[in-house]
Amino acid sequence: MQFAPGYRRFAVPAFLGAAVAAFVFPPAGAVLLGVGAFVLWFFRDPERSPPDTPGVIAPADGHVSVIRVEDGRVRVGVFMNVTDVHVNRAPVAGTVTDVTHRPGAHKPAFSKDSDKNERVDIVVESDDGEYEISQIAGAFARRIHPYVASDDELGRGDKIGHIDFGSRADVLLPPEFGSEDVVVEKGQSVRAGETVVARRESP
Known part of the structure; x- marks a missing residue:
């Protein structure tokens, strides 16, 4: 292991x-x-294999806690509790264009106030648009560990970081995605690097 x-x-x-x-x-x-x-x-870090089927895969293990549209883009968030693997993975293949640490609060990651929490935002430019993966701290998670930097090339499902002791990982989809392209529901259990959370059915 x-x-x-x-x-x-x-x-x-x-x-x-x-x-x-x-x-x-x-x-x-x-x-x-x-x-x-x-x-x-x-801190276990099991092997994961992305599915053969196309689509955006979950950035974290846990349960889908956020599905919403903000500024014309769809956000899908996954809450990780203490029983989940806390290694995060790239939802798509692409090039890292920016990694930004944003200081903030440490509210429970499942609460509405968690959007103001400390976070690391990773921007990935893919063939079908720009994605933003956010690692968000929680009430007990005090350290976020991104593994990537600008200009890194990522494969779909590659490791991008982990968070000590809990929290949330989100993916903000490109503007071309609509709510109808999300294929998971709130409360659904997902696995990082394996579960498809969104898929565009039309160009």
């Missing part, structure tokens, strides 16, 4: 603490061992 970068920062202290506590106060050692195991599980 692969793990997202940064897992050692949380897992190693927990396992070292467990080793020491096992001789001093075994119950605390058991708790710390459990914490370390949880960190490894949380």
